[in-house]
Amino acid sequence: EAGEIGGVGRSGGVGEVAVVGAGLVGCLTACYLARRGYEVTLYERRPDPREAAPERGRSINLAISERGIDALRRIGLDETVLKAALPMPGRMMHAPDGTLGFQPYSAGGQRAINSISRSELNRTLLDAALGMPGVRALFEHRLTGLDVDSGRMDFDTPGGPVTHTAPVVLAADGAYSAVRGRLQFLPGFDFSQEYLDYGYKELTIPARDGGFALDPGALHIWPRGKAMMIALPNPDRSFTCTLFWPKSGPGSFAELDTVERFEEFFAANYADARALMPDLAGDYAHNPIGHLVTMRARPWHVRGTAGAVVGLLGDAAHAIVPFYGQGANCGFEDCVELDRCLEETGDDFPRALAMYGARRKEHADTIAELALENFVEMRDKVASRSFLLRKRVEHG
């Protein structure tokens, strides 16, 4: 069946693939496809990130773990990426009275997860993709429509609407995927989304006297029962903190809705961190409250009647809450599996996408559940003996 769709399989010449979204997963997908000889066009709604400042208060850094590093290693990007990362071999717990407790992630403390700037990682992956033969990127192209049957895509651009067609369309356009939005109208396509009654807000602990204000060799956690804060180090010696608070009820974003109330509550519950945050009021005012959502879709590919095939990768296929730090890692694993399936099917894209979805779906569902469960563990005293009992009670 290889090459059954004109221009898709490599057997009849170099195939052409449209990747919608030049985020983390879209760029890595482009790298893997280019290595196989495909011609790849990345369509990205934002301007070129290498020329624009990152959005304020939107997941400034990420933890990349062995799953993600393995995907980078297989394409020779691990060392470049890790050069800009800070290893975190354990977590540092901050009690309300300021007492610290370090818990290594591995027995000998040698294994670490890695804190990395999301925008830096995106730029590195984009550079890598564009450095490979056959890859181009069209920025300020926002997908607004897709004909699944023919692979015809409509984009809004600064110069007006444009149309492109590709025999393979891969969606790497994130949790609110416009491509997936088109598939949702098809009979037999399952989709669900589930919001947590929690939001998140990013705060900053700047460098102090030119150095880190906290131990940079740890992911810091302030567990506070129903809420928590985490902090990851940045190479400029600052920390990006993320507050995970209920949206409503006591101690929520809704209740603490003025800077005075927010600051007072924060100082009472996160005193050691408060002392390190000279611009808490500025962060409160400027950084948005983000939402936390789990999205599930099935299948992850659709064959059109006029020869096109559409596939989903990364958050477009499986958006998860961030408490296991695995969303991007999981998306990177998608790239490896798709590459493997292309290899096993002799680059028969429709079959490879079907195989990839069948193999990855179970893993994505599992990490989605684990990520939800880990929120309870992280915010409610990590690994205490009474934790399991409490957790059972909380889950009813």
Ligand code: FAD
């Ligand atoms: P995205 O990164 O969302 O990229 C999608 C791209 O598509 C963007 O560039 C976007 O501009 C573009 N796009 C969107 N719509 C269109 C359109 N219509 N047309 C064209 N382009 C479009 N993961 C980890 O592994 N470790 C962590 O520690 C971690 N921490 C996180 C913390 C928070 C607070 C959050 C919210 C997430 C965290 N994640 C983490 C998850 C991680 O950010 C995502 O899983 C990852 O970014 C998904 O990559 P993606 O490329 O699939 O989607």
